[in-house]
Amino acid sequence: MSPLLQSVGAAHTKILSLGAARGDTVVSNEDVAGPIDSSDEWIRQRTGIIERRRSSASQAAIDLALEASNEAIAKAGIDPTEIGAVIVATISNPVQTPSLAALLADRVGATPAAAYDISAACAGYTYGIAQADALVRAGSANYVLVVGAEKLSDFAKPDDRSISFLLGDGAGAAIVGPSDEVGIGPSVWGSDGSKWDAVGMDRPVREAFDDPEGEFPTLRQDGQTVFRWAVWEMAKVAKEALDVSGVSVEELTAFVPHQANMRIIDEFAKQLKLPESVLIARDIETTGNTSAASIPLAMHRLLQEHPEASGGLALQIGFGAGLVFGAQVVKLP
Secondary structure, three states: OOHHHOOOOOOEEEEEEEEEEEOOEEEEHHHHHHHHOOOHHHHHHHHOOOEEEEOOOOOOHHHHHHHHHHHHHHHHOOOHHHEEEEEEEOOOOOOOOOOHHHHHHHHHOOOOOEEEEEOOHHHHHHHHHHHHHHHHHHOOOOEEEEEEEEEHHHHOOOOOOOOHHHEOEEEEEEEEEEEOOOOEOOOEEEEOHHHOOOEEEOOOHHHHHHOOOOOOOOEEEOHHHHHHHHHHHHHHHHHHHHHHHOOOHHHOOEEEEOOOOHHHHHHHHHHHOOOOOOEEOOOHHHHOEOHHHHHHHHHHHHHHHOHHHOOOEEEEEEEEOOOEEEEEEEEOO
């Protein structure tokens, strides 16, 4: 057989380790309620959020990504030079180009690893895990650093009642590498562009250039459309991810959905008929919605609080602007 046709990748992959970083400032419901003419009680009832973590002016998205990545690399016990690719899922890179991933690769010492960003909003981390799994199995990289990093507070308008009070800042990182057994199940991912305008920026960047006030585009959403889609359509995706992995809900140790809204998380649990034994990540309560960072942050916290869950199976699912979605069953590091 020609050397070009020989398989050089790993038979299976797994998440070797996780790292996390949250914004350095605690922002209470009282802090955000005034501009939206709301209250702590209303925010708690509608979202389950008690407080959210946001970054000060001195803490950028790259700083969050670097902190989370350094932890993940150290826990994996690998040298940064062994990383063959750096994938950053983000919608809050402060520049259109170059990528946050290229800067991160340099900061962690992974140069000349391939580096690129993913713009898949709250599904970005699951997209990154899908690609890392494929890269390692194809032999294109021995190890892949996957990061969800967001400083959403830069794109939150204080008086926006649709989404801004939900948003937090943080980064979650994972090292994906070879495994002797399946550690990342088949990915179920896709999109529904017919709902393209349900959540996203409130206007094109080009318009900001022509605005005499110079106001930059910020995030907004049609809450009811997103809620209905997330609850009903994403439950089907979650079930499909279980089916293609050959895993039943009874075999799950944990459920780690995108931390969009506590009501969505609770409805998910009902739709999936999760047994009481399944741990459910609820990091949104004190971190807020951190888009692409929310799943790794939530999984990291769940393992801190329940170290006995290590090695168990977790269903993770992300969904957001696009509308896009992605889900996998993974073995907890």
